[in-house]
Amino acid sequence: EAGVTQSPTHLIKPSGQQATLRCSPISGHTSVYWYQQALGLGLQFLLWYDEGEERNRGNFPPRFSGRQFPNYSSELNVNALELEDSALYLCANPRQGSLTGELFFGEGSRLTVL
Amino acid sequence: RKEVEQDPGPFNVPEGATVAFNCTYSNSASQSFFWYRQDCRKEPKLLMSVYSSGNEDGRFTAQLNRASQYISLLIRDSKLSDSATYLCVVKGGGNKLTFGTGTQLKVEL
Numbered sequence: 001e002a003g004v005t006q007s008p009t010h011l012i013k014p015s016g017q018q019a020t021l022r023c024s025p026i027s028g029h030t031s032v033y034w035y036q037q038a039l040g041l042g043l044q045f046l047l048w049y050d051e052g053e054e055r056n057r058g059n060f061p062p063r064f065s066g067r068q069f070p071n072y073s074s075e076l077n078v079n080a081l082e083l084e085d086s087a088l089y090l091c092a093n094p095r096q097g098s099l100t101g102e103l104f105f106g107e108g109s110r111l112t113v114l
Numbered sequence: 115r116k117e118v119e120q121d122p123g124p125f126n127v128p129e130g131a132t133v134a135f136n137c138t139y140s141n142s143a144s145q146s147f148f149w150y151r152q153d154c155r156k157e158p159k160l161l162m163s164v165y166s167s168g169n170e171d172g173r174f175t176a177q178l179n180r181a182s183q184y185i186s187l188l189i190r191d192s193k194l195s196d197s198a199t200y201l202c203v204v205k206g207g208g209n210k211l212t213f214g215t216g217t218q219l220k221v222e223l
Contacts, residue, residue: 035213042201042215043158056210090157094209101148101205105157 002027004106006091012112013081021076021109023091031094032074033103034066038087046089049074081113115140118204120214127221131192135217137202138184146205147178147185151198152216158201161187192221 005024013019025032034046045058049068063079078085088110092103120137127133139147147164162169164176164185175188189196202214 033211040215043213045210045212048209101146101163101203101211102160103158103211105159107157 004091004093004104006089006106006109008109009107010110010112012114014114015081015083017081019078019081019085019111019113021078021089021091021111023074023076023106025072025074025091025093026104029093029096030072032068032072033092033094034074034076035090035092036060036087037090037108038084043090046076078111083113086111086113116214117141117212118202118214120202120217122215122217124218124220127192127219129192129194129221129223131221132188132190133192133219134186134188135200135202135219136184136186137214137217138182139202139204139212140183141204141206142180142183144183144204144206147176148203148205148211149174149176149185149187150201150203150213152201153198158213161200189219192219194221194223197221 007022031050033048035043037043047066048056052068066076068074088108090105090108092105095102118139149161150158151161152158162171164178168177173190177186199216199218201216204212
């Protein structure tokens with residue numbers, strides 16, 4: 001069974017433009033988390049989607065947005081890119097049927113803003 | 115104060131050594147605690163949950179001290195393959211997981 005898959009693997013964008021990152025969850029998983037991992041800052045919680053709805057949002061400006069599609073895949077959009085948006089963006093599914101803290105992460109999309 | 119704080123390291127230890135990492139958290143209402151492992155340029159993966167009574171998984175022992183708001187991870191008989199970054203993770207309300215910045219471990223011959 002395929003795990004969480006993310007695309008693109010790498011993305012280079014000039015500042016001011018928009019970046020779109022995509023995530024396909026494990027089959028049957030309805031919940032998707034997005035995290036940003038910038039150098040020296042650790043993983044920062046961005047967004048949580050479940051059943052197509054945004055359930056929780058981290059402390060990021062509105063230019064970070066996303067959505068979840070009917071097939072539970074998800075998209076993260078970053079508008080008006082800034083240099084400090086350069087980071088690894090990770091998508092994750094929580095383990096099904098439990099309230100534990102296990103997340104299955106994709107390999108991430110590395111965004112570089114020039 | 116950060117919600118979850120860890121010493122970034124790196125901890126450089128010889129093979130066979132015992133090494134311990136600590137992590138402190140600021141929210142006393144935090145519900146669950148975990149250690150994740152992240153290899154270089156890879157995604158994080160769950161290493162182990164941390165239970166109130168402490169728990170062990172092979173060479174790894176995790177402990178929780180709610181009164182002092184810290185958790186620890188002890189690795190015995192370190193292997194070269196243990197070299198990685200260890201992330202402390204705290205679960206609070208709203209199903210939100212907060213990650214520490216990680217502690218880097220380098221096990222050397």
